[in-house]
Amino acid sequence: xxxxxxxxxxxxxxxxxxxxxxxxxxxxxxxxxxxxxxxxxxxxxxxxxxxxxxxxxxxxxxxxxxxxxxxxxxxxxxxxxxxxxxxxxxxxxxxxxxxxxxxxxxxxxxxxxxxxxxxxxxxxxxxxxxxxxxxxxxxxxxxxxxxxxxxxxxxxxxxxxxxxxxxxxxxxxxxxxxxxxxxxxxxxxxxxxxxxxxxxxxxxxxxxxxxxxxxxxxxxxxxxxxxxxxxxxxxxxxxxxxxxxxxxxxxxxxxxxxxxxxxxxxxxxxxxxxxxxxxxxxxxxxxxxxxxxxxxxxxxxxxxxxxxxxxxxxxxxxxxxxxxxxxxxxxxxxxxxxxxxxxxxxxxxxxxxxxxxxxxxxxxxxxxxxxxxxxxxxxxxxxxxxxxxxxxxxxxxxxxxxxxxxxxxxxxxxxxxxxxxxxxxxxxxxxxxxxxxxxxxxxxxxxxxxxxxxxxxxxxxxxxxxxxxxxxxxxxxxxxxxxxxxxxxxxxxxxxxxxxxxxxxxxxxxxxxxxxxxxxxxxxxxxxxxxxxxxxxxxxxxxxxxxxxxxxxxxxxxxxxxxxxxxxxxxxxxxxxxxxxxxxxxxxxxxxxxxxxxxxxxxxxxxxxxxxxxxxxxxxxxxxxxxxxxxxxxxxxxxxxxxxxxxxxxxxxxxxxxxxxxxxxxxxxxxxxxxxxxxxxxxxxxxxxxxxxxxxxxxxxxxxxxxxxxxxxxxxxxxxxxxxxxxxx
Ligand SMILES: *[C@@H]1O[C@H](CO)[C@@H](O)[C@H](O)[C@H]1NC(C)=O
Ligand SMILES: *[C@@H]1O[C@H](CO)[C@@H](O)[C@H](O)[C@H]1NC(C)=O
Numbered sequence: 001x002x003x004x005x006x007x008x009x010x011x012x013x014x015x016x017x018x019x020x021x022x023x024x025x026x027x028x029x030x031x032x033x034x035x036x037x038x039x040x041x042x043x044x045x046x047x048x049x050x051x052x053x054x055x056x057x058x059x060x061x062x063x064x065x066x067x068x069x070x071x072x073x074x075x076x077x078x079x080x081x082x083x084x085x086x087x088x089x090x091x092x093x094x095x096x097x098x099x100x101x102x103x104x105x106x107x108x109x110x111x112x113x114x115x116x117x118x119x120x121x122x123x124x125x126x127x128x129x130x131x132x133x134x135x136x137x138x139x140x141x142x143x144x145x146x147x148x149x150x151x152x153x154x155x156x157x158x159x160x161x162x163x164x165x166x167x168x169x170x171x172x173x174x175x176x177x178x179x180x181x182x183x184x185x186x187x188x189x190x191x192x193x194x195x196x197x198x199x200x201x202x203x204x205x206x207x208x209x210x211x212x213x214x215x216x217x218x219x220x221x222x223x224x225x226x227x228x229x230x231x232x233x234x235x236x237x238x239x240x241x242x243x244x245x246x247x248x249x250x251x252x253x254x255x256x257x258x259x260x261x262x263x264x265x266x267x268x269x270x271x272x273x274x275x276x277x278x279x280x281x282x283x284x285x286x287x288x289x290x291x292x293x294x295x296x297x298x299x300x301x302x303x304x305x306x307x308x309x310x311x312x313x314x315x316x317x318x319x320x321x322x323x324x325x326x327x328x329x330x331x332x333x334x335x336x337x338x339x340x341x342x343x344x345x346x347x348x349x350x351x352x353x354x355x356x357x358x359x360x361x362x363x364x365x366x367x368x369x370x371x372x373x374x375x376x377x378x379x380x381x382x383x384x385x386x387x388x389x390x391x392x393x394x395x396x397x398x399x400x401x402x403x404x405x406x407x408x409x410x411x412x413x414x415x416x417x418x419x420x421x422x423x424x425x426x427x428x429x430x431x432x433x434x435x436x437x438x439x440x441x442x443x444x445x446x447x448x449x450x451x452x453x454x455x456x457x458x459x460x461x462x463x464x465x466x467x468x469x470x471x472x473x474x475x476x477x478x479x480x481x482x483x484x485x486x487x488x489x490x491x492x493x494x495x496x497x498x499x500x501x502x503x504x505x506x507x508x509x510x511x512x513x514x515x516x517x518x519x520x521x522x523x524x525x526x527x528x529x530x531x532x533x534x535x536x537x538x539x540x541x542x543x544x545x546x547x548x549x550x551x552x553x554x555x556x557x558x559x560x561x562x563x564x565x566x567x568x569x570x571x572x573x574x575x576x577x578x579x580x581x582x583x584x585x586x587x588x589x590x591x592x593x594x595x596x597x598x599x600x601x602x603x604x605x606x607x608x609x610x611x612x613x614x615x616x617x618x619x620x621x622x623x624x625x626x627x628x629x630x631x632x633x634x635x636x637x638x639x640x641x642x643x644x645x646x647x648x649x650x651x652x653x654x655x656x657x658x659x660x661x662x663x664x665x666x667x668x669x670x671x672x673x674x675x676x677x678x679x680x681x682x683x684x685x686x687x688x689x690x691x692x693x694x695x696x697x698x699x700x701x702x703x704x705x706x707x708x709x710x711x712x713x714x715x716x717x718x719x720x721x722x723x724x725x726x727x728x729x
Contacts, residue, residue, distance in 0.1 A: 037092050041077065041111035043255050043287050045086040047104045048616045062087040065102055067095050077193035078259040082266045083294025085616060088193065088255035107613055109287050113251040114278035116150065116206050116518055126582045133582045137533040140236025142168055144186065145215050145529050146269030148260040149207030151200040151245035152188065156208060157509040158216035158232065158499040159185045167240050173267030176200055184217050187267060188243040191260045200245040205501045205512060207245065210275045212499035214522035215239040215529065224511040225352050225425060227335050228460045228497040235526020242269050252276045254287045261291040265300050270532050273525035274304045275518035277317045280479040284610040289320040293614050296322040297595050301532065301540040303525045305517035306487040307474030311564065319478040319486045321633055322598060324544050327575050328493025328520040329467035335423055335495065336458030337431035339410065341444050342451055349410065349431030350423045352513060354457035358408055358429045365451040366406065367442055377404040385453050387441055390414040398426035408455055412438030417471040418564030422515050423495055431455050465555060469573045470494050471564035473517055476572035483630035485637040485725055489547055489575040493520030527581045534585050541593035545636040549720045550584045551577030571708055571723045576637055588718025589654040589664065591636040600628040637722050638711065640698045641729040647699035654692055654713065656685040662715050670709030673702025674726045683713065698726055
């Protein structure tokens, strides 16, 4: 969710448009208060009980921590069991203090409210019916994707179960939709504690949008505002969906999110998709990271939005190494509004208000140098196309232009947004143009005495140069895990068409076009489901490695993927690159990680206190663990920090998942200011699942502060690419 002006402590759904068009503003449910008698929500973490307790005894134990005075069970908001030991409750600071003395107490995490952070995108990502990965994976058959969001609109045709088999036997969830569930939509629960509704029905649209992007079934006649018509489908059209409503118009309480993760794992989900997140927190203090660790340990893949706080540095969130952190980029589809200026020069704008009546009529152009953002529009705008720079919201500007007699709006987006054009519906003829194109329109409008322009609406047009990283997509380096390159990967997140609420109650399937890392995340959750369907035994880390090492760092023309300022995108913007699902299913080699690797990493980073909170296993004693540094975690990307003239060596291990007999040669492409030596230079495998280790020694010879390159293992069938970032400390 967009966080313009929102307090940093809040967690937000990560869609941009929704916040700009309806006030889905995220703010803390309760901000910290120094009144020790004021109650607020805490997530109380306890030591995992030595013996496993059934639900009833677990609750009795949890309740024994609550103050005795009043109906204590009333105050237990959630009790967790699968991925976390403890509960959520409303407590005063004083009550928490008293609890700390009790045997078994570990930590009190104050609850935070975080913000919520596609018809065409499967084809854009190379997925086609009866071919390639969709064929190999049977469209994601047999895999369950749990979506933690604002709920879902069950009547939408994207959630019909045509062609779907019944849920797998391991499914243990339940359905609380009044209308029931089906073979596509196999479960739905409202996890919002103390919420007014107790139904998982979506009242915002965000959850309907993200769920249909991950696993919407084929739905004919999908269009929004008459645009983008065609058959819509999610990334894994035959995967099953399990819905956990954890967010409302107020945002998402982490206590509720944790309970959604807990329930999803218990119910049998394979992939969890979270399009929400707040600011970066230490892993040991972040219930989302802790719960995701528990999920990953049980083999569940967790994919999370990286945030919409870009392009500022170190704005990325949800950065734990066991989470897939997703960045957002543009697609090759634009909603064309071509502007032809009187001098013959033309500019490609975009619009969701494709109003034919105006099309191709040459009209006088209005622009005021005194008020470029149209704060005031003088009388002579009547009958004209009015040019305004970003300032007020596009909808407000459209109203203002209309009131002053103007007939169309050219909206110039803010320079900081670069080439990313977030189109919004304004119910008035409008064209959104970039700051750069806007400058040429202004220069024409101010240099000619009777400037004119015409706008012609071209509908949905494919072939735009894409992807490029969206300005809003949060950037690394990660504050919580500085030696892990985050985000991991980018996916489509700008102007994404997917299912929406039937807000007018027409009974028809509605669609909307919105943007955010919220929209990119379910694309990756769907891709993870496709891979899981083909390789059911792969660990979450193996699936992530496959996605990262096969990603594209170039666009179709062979040029590097760019950011919103048309500069080559750094790994801290796009992750390793843009997801390439067809390649991800057959990566050749994987960088795997198991629970012991993560424990060795957590011990090294946080010692016993952090390990007890994140790992939860009583038997873990960091003194007996061979610690792994962050840079040496067997991650599919490589980050080293070092001083000029010094050198650092890191180790990696790859597992052969391609042909039994295969041979790889290393290729390193880095700028001259660093030298990288890989030992050995060749890896020869004779068995599937055989593992081979290698070392990478990096020396900084020049004085540059941060350089990027790639380490590739190349066979005759595969290129296994790991991004390398070398930073001078
Ligand atoms: C799709 O839309 C067209 C035109 O609006 C309509 O004639 C047709 O019946 C629709 N098809 C489906 C499957 O809804
Ligand atoms: C691992 O690191 C932690 C501190 O981060 C330390 O307490 C522990 O003793 C270390 N383990 C070993 C075997 O050195």
